Amino acid sequence: MPGVKISIIGAGSASFSLRLVGDLCKTKGLSGSLVSLMDIDKNRLNAVHTLAKKYAEELGSDLRFETTMNLEDSIKDASFVVNTALVGGHSYFEKVRQISEKYGYYRGIDAQEFNMVSDYYTISNFNQIKFMFDVAKLIEKLSPKAWLLQAANPVFELTTLISRVVPINMVGICHGHHGVDYIIEKMGLEKQKVDWQVAGVNHGIWLTRFKYEGKDAHHLIDELLEKELKNFKPTNPFDDQISLVAKDMYEFYGRMPIGDTVRNGSWKYHYNLETKKKWFGEPWGGVDSELGWKWYQERQAERAIITQQVAKYFKENPKAKLLSKETQQAIISTAKDDLKKEYTKEVYELLDPEKKSGEQHILLANALLNDEKVDLVLNILNKGTIPGIADDVAVEIPVYADKNGIHPYKIDPDIPERIKKMYLMPRILRMEWALEAFLTGDRRVLEEFLIRDPRTRSYEQVVKVIDEILALPENEEMRKHYSKK
């Protein structure tokens, strides 16, 4: 098998890229493929390249690699383009939050009801959205038959925007639905006896069906919440699938919120740090509080450093093995203990030829290319799948993929009306406003987000915070874009 060309944009995002590479190595139908690693950060790119090659080598795979800092070159002749870039990096979001909080917008103007995820920005994130859109246009021009696998956020806004406007094959991919696996595990159930379904929008999915041995098993959720929340204490900021906030949302909406949906409740759970701690638990108050996000960013920074060190080590010791004692001693001894353990565990799992990463991108590519039917949860245009939601809204739903494309399963039972009318529709409208702002360049649409925001006290407040964010040096193009009206 000759394999295909797979482009990864933003490949410098090490853990994600290496998970994809690991999956590729373990997928026979994609052997011999060329992985084009593209990034604008030379150091990160080279480090990922070194490690990717090492993984492929130790897994005995015939995967090939190239690196490039040229977007067009990476996209050209690709069969699959995975976009996982973050334009401006995480530091841009910090700038936006800093300015926002001066004007009373706790956690940033982009923190909105039902969208509190700290790197899922849709208002101030023009550069990111523009870049993602441009990549889609380039695919249309250079590799019109390719599939765009949209991994970078905001997946909901981007999948809807690109699917509507750019005539290419594309799909939005996330992994939040694994929250269900977590729940099943916690319950100690036998996976094959569980019949479940999730549906909603990205970062807004709900467990719409949950049966055990053919019978409705919601009582098991009630029991699990009761048992686990007696002494509620998260093990890390991301540990929120079973939490007081999940329980509160479950009780009000009648279905369990899954994955990142738990982060995306109303302001009831997010007014300030004290409130977040009450609902998401001590000491962080969830990953999207100032404490939780700091924890995450510091960890990411450490992982980036370790990645560089590991790559450097292998460049200098090309015969060394990934999991040898010397390697461990030499390179990750300076990392914190829990991070060391975690990193080692990841390396081990990546090396396990049987264990895939849990990401869906390569499973999808394999299905589309080699007709290896697989069930997935993906983001595609609704087109009638969920009644009551417009056809041209990207929904996150259970599908199966094969050489003929992506086929949605029937949502049965349907999403409850309360979830549609009180959760999904408000979230969908904000996506529509974000797209309206982006496509028209009408600054007043950005203002409307904030006029309708619980943190706004006056129109002047709205104007000032937007002015100051637009004035950031990296936002020159955004400023021009929003000057038209």
Place this chain on the structure above:
Amino acid sequence: MPGVKISIIGAGSASFSLRLVGDLCKTKGLSGSLVSLMDIDKNRLNAVHTLAKKYAEELGSDLRFETTMNLEDSIKDASFVVNTALVGGHSYFEKVRQISEKYGYYRGIDAQEFNMVSDYYTISNFNQIKFMFDVAKLIEKLSPKAWLLQAANPVFELTTLISRVVPINMVGICHGHHGVDYIIEKMGLEKQKVDWQVAGVNHGIWLTRFKYEGKDAHHLIDELLEKELKNFKPTNPFDDQISLVAKDMYEFYGRMPIGDTVRNGSWKYHYNLETKKKWFGEPWGGVDSELGWKWYQERQAERAIITQQVAKYFKENPKAKLLSKETQQAIISTAKDDLKKEYTKEVYELLDPEKKSGEQHILLANALLNDEKVDLVLNILNKGTIPGIADDVAVEIPVYADKNGIHPYKIDPDIPERIKKMYLMPRILRMEWALEAFLTGDRRVLEEFLIRDPRTRSYEQVVKVIDEILALPENEEMRKHYSKK
């Protein structure tokens, strides 16, 4: 012609009832009808009865009247039931506002973006909504072939609720679309050369088509706004069709907001009295500010007094005529000058056998009964008329009525996407939440309104204000209703 029985619930609302009576007197196809005046306020009922008989007499009509304080008796055998009651009266709203403002909810918890009209309450207004719903159920039981003409607010919520849940003929009726006539008059155009259309939801309609002599005439709106707003000063609190707020909404949404829609913008125009004055003009800041509403209520109170005085006079002087000098001297001499003039003008217009009131209720009844086709603007379920809005949402649209019922005209051109996605859908969702609250009795749905409200700072604030409103003595049934969960 034997005529039919027409029931007016809340007939004590004098000006509205007398307008209907005046129209009935002037509609040949409804001569000989029996008007059943129903109210729980004996004094108001009798006063309206006396005046209604006087009007019919002086107009030479053979309309018959009965009064009753029994709802079932009034509804039984009616062909048309006009519901214009206000359960709890305007003073209930004042109580809600007083409590609300203690907790930081300026102008009351029911004041919401896109619904700022001070007697269009949907959250705290359980008694009113329940009563309206019960009247519909009674019609289903006692006069299943009758038409319910829903005049009392909230027309949007009630028309949707009743149309969905109670299998009777019903329609919501308002008069906001007359804002277009006002605009045409101000422009000095010839009415018959203007081709216009409005569409949206009650109190949220927009001028979607505006042509003069076959050509688009939006430039005339631009010119009118430019000219009239040079020195912007409203003549009374209701004078807002041509205002700074109307202009701002027109510029953002691309179409002219019509009638009460102008009152129903975002918080941008309503943060506080100073803001309202800026947009709606001095000295009142629009009719929904504390000053504007006070002006309106004081005026209504004076009109009620005058009505009582006039009725008393005619009871004591049965041979006196409505417009004689003696009558004027005797009864309205104590009223303020401008109110005196206004009242006299109204009496005069009511007595003019050619001039109808401008209300649509009797025009509709006549069309349905006597197949006298007429073009109207009414509230009925969408059923595909406006694309992108669900079928079962009550929309306010141009229709024609005849003996076969009510027939919507095609909305052409369609309502712009921005209006649907940024104005109508948010308004529609709030209607859905209000219905969800009413139908489920789930107090947390009421809380959600406020959790999403720009005036809310904490969940405790939400709980306290709702607790205190539920604790009002008149809200015992509401309290029980919302205790279920």
